[in-house]
Amino acid sequence: xxxxxxxxxxxxxxxIYNLWLKNNAFKADPMSNKEHYSxxxxxxxxxxxxxxxxxxxxTLQDILIRYHKLRGYDTxxxxxxxxxxxxxxxxxxxxxTEQGINKHQIGREKFIQIxxxxxxxxxxxxxKQTKAMGAAADWSRLRYTLDEGLSRVVSEVFxxxxxxxxxxxxxxxxxxxxxxxxxxxxxxxxxxxxKTKLYTFxxxxxxxxxxxxxxxxxxxxxxxxxxxxxxxxxxxxxTFEVEWLNGKTQATLIKDESVxxxxxxxxxxxxPWHSLVDFELANKYSLDxxxxxxxxxxxxxxxxxxxxMDIIKAxxxxxxxxxxxxxxxxxxxxxxxxxATNSRGGGIIEPQIRLQWFIDVNKKTIDWKGQKNSFKxxxxxxxREGDIKIIPKRxxxxxxxxxxxxxxxxxxxxxxxxxxxxxxxxxxKIYVGLTPPEGGDWKRDQDTLDTWFSSSLWTWSTLLDPNLxxxxxxxxxxxxxxxxxxxxxxxxxxxxxxxxxxFFWVARMILSTTYVVKQVPFKEVFLHGLVxxxxxKKMSKSDPDSIIDPLTVIEEYGADxxxxxxxxxxxxxxxxxxxxxxxxxxxxxxxxxxxxxxxIEDKLDFNSTLRIESAxxxxxxxxxxxxxxxxxxxxxxxxxxxxxxxxxHFLKDQFADWYLEVSKIEKNYSxxxxxxxxxxxxxxPLAPFITEVLWQKxxxxxxxxxxxxxxxxxxxxxxxxxxxNFDIIIKLVTEIRHIKKELNLNKLTIFSEAPLIxxxxxxxxxxxxxxxxxxxxxxxxISLTINQVSVDLDINDQLVSNYLLKLTQKxxxxxxxxxxxxxxxxxxxxxxxxxxxxxxxxxxxxxxxVHNLKIIQDxxxxxxxx
RNA sequence: GGGUGAUUAGCUCAGUUGGCUAGAGCAUCUCGUUUACACCGAGAGGGUCGGGGGUUCGAGUCCCUCAUCACCCACCA
Numbered sequence: 001x002x003x004x005x006x007x008x009x010x011x012x013x014x015x016i017y018n019l020w021l022k023n024n025a026f027k028a029d030p031m032s033n034k035e036h037y038s039x040x041x042x043x044x045x046x047x048x049x050x051x052x053x054x055x056x057x058x059t060l061q062d063i064l065i066r067y068h069k070l071r072g073y074d075t076x077x078x079x080x081x082x083x084x085x086x087x088x089x090x091x092x093x094x095x096x097t098e099q100g101i102n103k104h105q106i107g108r109e110k111f112i113q114i115x116x117x118x119x120x121x122x123x124x125x126x127x128k129q130t131k132a133m134g135a136a137a138d139w140s141r142l143r144y145t146l147d148e149g150l151s152r153v154v155s156e157v158f159x160x161x162x163x164x165x166x167x168x169x170x171x172x173x174x175x176x177x178x179x180x181x182x183x184x185x186x187x188x189x190x191x192x193x194x195k196t197k198l199y200t201f202x203x204x205x206x207x208x209x210x211x212x213x214x215x216x217x218x219x220x221x222x223x224x225x226x227x228x229x230x231x232x233x234x235x236x237x238x239t240f241e242v243e244w245l246n247g248k249t250q251a252t253l254i255k256d257e258s259v260x261x262x263x264x265x266x267x268x269x270x271x272p273w274h275s276l277v278d279f280e281l282a283n284k285y286s287l288d289x290x291x292x293x294x295x296x297x298x299x300x301x302x303x304x305x306x307x308x309m310d311i312i313k314a315x316x317x318x319x320x321x322x323x324x325x326x327x328x329x330x331x332x333x334x335x336x337x338x339x340a341t342n343s344r345g346g347g348i349i350e351p352q353i354r355l356q357w358f359i360d361v362n363k364k365t366i367d368w369k370g371q372k373n374s375f376k377x378x379x380x381x382x383x384r385e386g387d388i389k390i391i392p393k394r395x396x397x398x399x400x401x402x403x404x405x406x407x408x409x410x411x412x413x414x415x416x417x418x419x420x421x422x423x424x425x426x427x428x429k430i431y432v433g434l435t436p437p438e439g440g441d442w443k444r445d446q447d448t449l450d451t452w453f454s455s456s457l458w459t460w461s462t463l464l465d466p467n468l469x470x471x472x473x474x475x476x477x478x479x480x481x482x483x484x485x486x487x488x489x490x491x492x493x494x495x496x497x498x499x500x501x502x503f504f505w506v507a508r509m510i511l512s513t514t515y516v517v518k519q520v521p522f523k524e525v526f527l528h529g530l531v532x533x534x535x536x537k538k539m540s541k542s543d544p545d546s547i548i549d550p551l552t553v554i555e556e557y558g559a560d561x562x563x564x565x566x567x568x569x570x571x572x573x574x575x576x577x578x579x580x581x582x583x584x585x586x587x588x589x590x591x592x593x594x595x596x597x598x599x600i601e602d603k604l605d606f607n608s609t610l611r612i613e614s615a616x617x618x619x620x621x622x623x624x625x626x627x628x629x630x631x632x633x634x635x636x637x638x639x640x641x642x643x644x645x646x647x648x649h650f651l652k653d654q655f656a657d658w659y660l661e662v663s664k665i666e667k668n669y670s671x672x673x674x675x676x677x678x679x680x681x682x683x684x685p686l687a688p689f690i691t692e693v694l695w696q697k698x699x700x701x702x703x704x705x706x707x708x709x710x711x712x713x714x715x716x717x718x719x720x721x722x723x724x725n726f727d728i729i730i731k732l733v734t735e736i737r738h739i740k741k742e743l744n745l746n747k748l749t750i751f752s753e754a755p756l757i758x759x760x761x762x763x764x765x766x767x768x769x770x771x772x773x774x775x776x777x778x779x780x781x782i783s784l785t786i787n788q789v790s791v792d793l794d795i796n797d798q799l800v801s802n803y804l805l806k807l808t809q810k811x812x813x814x815x816x817x818x819x820x821x822x823x824x825x826x827x828x829x830x831x832x833x834x835x836x837x838x839x840x841x842x843x844x845x846x847x848x849x850v851h852n853l854k855i856i857q858d859x860x861x862x863x864x865x866x
Numbered sequence: 867g868g869g870u871g872a873u874u875a876g877c878u879c880a881g882u883u884g885g886c887u888a889g890a891g892c893a894u895c896u897c898g899u900u901u902a903c904a905c906c907g908a909g910a911g912g913g914u915c916g917g918g919g920g921u922u923c924g925a926g927u928c929c930c931u932c933a934u935c936a937c938c939c940a941c942c943a
Contacts, residue, residue, distance in 0.1 A: 006905060209943050268943040339943050394870065401869070401939070568891080569879050574871075577878065580890060588905040599902030641880075645890070664901060739895070741909045769900085817887060829923035839883050845886055
């Protein structure tokens with residue numbers, strides 16, 4: 001096959017991926033008799049480019065898919081992209097703004113057209129990049145959240161929820177983003193601490209503090225704690241005449257426990273229209289609510305001369321007015337508070353009361369395992385009852401905590417990009433359905449759905465047959481019942497994703513899926529952490545140097561090196577670090593495999609009968625079986641890092657360092673070829689490209705199959721005695737190398753009559769770089785015994801004293817060890833309490849160490865004499 | 867305010883029912899060009915497992931407590 005001296009990944013990876021595609025290697029087969037294994041790929045935003053987070057989830061899921069293929073499963077890894085409503089909308093609006101265009105100037109239709117064009121180009125990019133990672137995804141089943149079929153399902157579910165009374169329309173306070181002109185869910189709000197001014201004003205007989213004077217125009221309720229002694233003289237609902245921003249006004253006192261008497265003066269005024277807490281308080285006492293700030297972030301007519309002014313600009317002027325009126329008491333400068341922002345590229349959140357659509361999470365009307373439950377209850381039950389297992393387990397606690405605080409989910413958004421609500425209005429009538437009722441002028445709701453509403457259907461809506469979902473004569477239940485992929489692959493086996501979207505996505509998928517299809521969406525959830533820089537910093541767009549671009553790494557070092565680096569040291573749910581040194585180490589690992597192949601290439605032999613002859617043969621077969629077994633155990637438990645370590649040590653420490661070296665003496669090429677072949681299969685899930693390259697170049701000539709389509713074979717049995725013999729040889733050779741190094745010897749002769757040594761004479765001579773004779777030739781000798789096999793090392797006079805010193809040091813250590821073991825065995829509580837096998841092990845261990853001690857003592861005696 | 871995680875060799879981390887003298891990789895030091903590999907091989911040094919206390923025959927592992935760092939949730943007049 002004639003390989004280059006080093007592995008150049010970029011010369012091969014594209015061709016290998018195309019080879020897999022050409023052979024339909026990723027394609028799932030629901031008709032297969034094999035067991036089925038499926039994963040839904042978390043759909044990346046189609047506007048994005050591949051970042052290191054994608055690279056991580058692609059690697060982990062690809063390992064699981066390829067591993068299960070090797071285990072003999074029919075696998076489905078279903079890929080897709082997400083329309084990412086708000087995020088995409090924000091990107092387009094930003095682009096328009098750069099061109100000096102406001103979206104209202106071009107209108108909804110044109111806006112959507114522009115978005116579609118942009119998204120169309122962008123989608124190709126992310127798919128191409130996904131392929132560069134080696135993803136064994138079934139591209140024939142590629143889905144997109146705005147596909148016709150998926151969109152229909154989204155509407156169907158909305159209609160169904162409405163019919164079941166689980167979706168309602170109501171006036172509630174929502175998180176309004178004036179920049180993107182939409183409301184967003186609680187989970188999308190990001191709080192950032194900032195320092196601001198805290199103003200204290202006189203309000204009738206009270207002093208009240210605020211960070212937002214601009215919201216205060218309509219304030220006419222003062223709230224205090226009923227236990228607050230300062231205000232005992234006033235009664236609940238007592239009214240006061242108050243001089244305020246717009247002159248004299250009537251204010252009412254409310255006494256409520258929710259006020260903290262220790263904060264400031266213990267008195268505050270409320271602004272129900274623009275604060276969640278105030279809104280709830282106002283609801284409790286049926287208080288008036290008045291809007292002060294418009295949806296555009298500008299003051300309304302209640303602000304009189306400030307009407308139309310931007311709130312931030314108006315603030316100092318309003319403070320000045322209050323000061324002029326003699327109402328300003330103090331200003332505290334560095335008051336710390338949290339500022340709510342829209343995490344999806346939007347602006348500063350302004351709470352507003354709006355008529356919106358909500359999903360009721362508390363209504364107990366949903367059938368689940370024969371009981372009527374609320375969404376909240378089902379979300380809790382599936383975890384508690386073990387239908388879904390979250391790995392690592394500690395996230396279950398976080399999940400439950402989130403559910404306990406869950407409020408009704410606001411699903412309507414005012415952006416244009418997304419699934420429009422299937423809601424129609426005519427005069428004061430509302431109709432919810434896929435198409436408007438016959439007759440009359442029904443107008444469709446202009447709002448779109450929260451992007452997570454469609455994502456929450458992902459595991460099953462993507463498995464519905466597109467030919468059925470676009471057939472209007474079928475009901476949703478009929479489509480579900482007739483879709484073969486759905487029957488075969490749902491529930492999916494595992495959801496692998498980042499812990500940061502456990503609420504957005506994981507919980508909501510459980511919510512929608514249990515409700516519509518009466519199944520859990522997945523049986524297990526594996527959560528990974530964040531990939532951070534080498535120094536443990538978050539990679540962020542604002543600091544371009546901190547970002548590791550997976551595509552650059554792939555180009556320079558190969559996708560395999562990147563994949564290995566991402567799983568090395570990875571622990572479930574834990575952040576991991578990635579840097580250049582790690583990537584280079586793993587590139588070197590690939591190169592090691594490459595060079596093993598270079599050595600083996602002209603020795604490959606799959607025609608001769610497989611024979612296990614030497615001690616080394618038995619040993620390598622034993623180690624191979626062990627590595628395979630432990631590798632499978634590790635992957636089954638999602639211990640990716642552990643799995644890599646097993647492969648790493650088998651390849652380097654066992655196969656390359658020992659077996660390959662031995663094979664230069666004892667030529668058993670059929671077994672060498674067998675082990676090499678199994679080695680490629682073993683490594684393949686972790687490093688698919690290089691292993692397939694080598695398979696194609698080396699092993700393909702003997703078979704027509706692709707490596708990706710192999711399955712694990714039954715292990716070959718090896719002899720434990722022979723395997724143990726090679727362990728003795730390893731220990732012996734290592735010890736001789738050590739002594740040679742310690743004594744600075746270039747040449748060394750040893751003599752031994754042990755059959756094991758004589759039988760493996762050539763091998764040991766080569767490995768330890770020594771000469772072996774079977775007759776004693778010298779007076780000065782170091783005796784070495786490993787598991788009852790003894791050899792004598794011939795050394796000259798000058799080295800004796802040198803070695804004696806080393807021996808004395810060794811004696812100290814050995815004596816201590818024997819003493820501590822003795823002490824333990826003399827401890828009666830230990831003998832009585834410890835399990836028998838532990839005590840027996842200790843006894844055996846002691847016997848060995850005593851024997852070793854005696855050898856050292858004998859040596860010292862011998863050298864001291866001479 | 868509530869919660870979670872981390873703390874083991876210079877660095878990055880394993881150590882999964884408590885049990886052999888606590889392990890890797892990288893880095894460091896020494897030596898080395900032999901049927902693939904210097905993106906290599908051989909050998910070595912380096913740890914009172916964050917501090918304190920407890921349970922136990924036995925603790926890196928379990929419990930309590932403190933400290934530092936990171937993150938999440940809630941509140942914020």
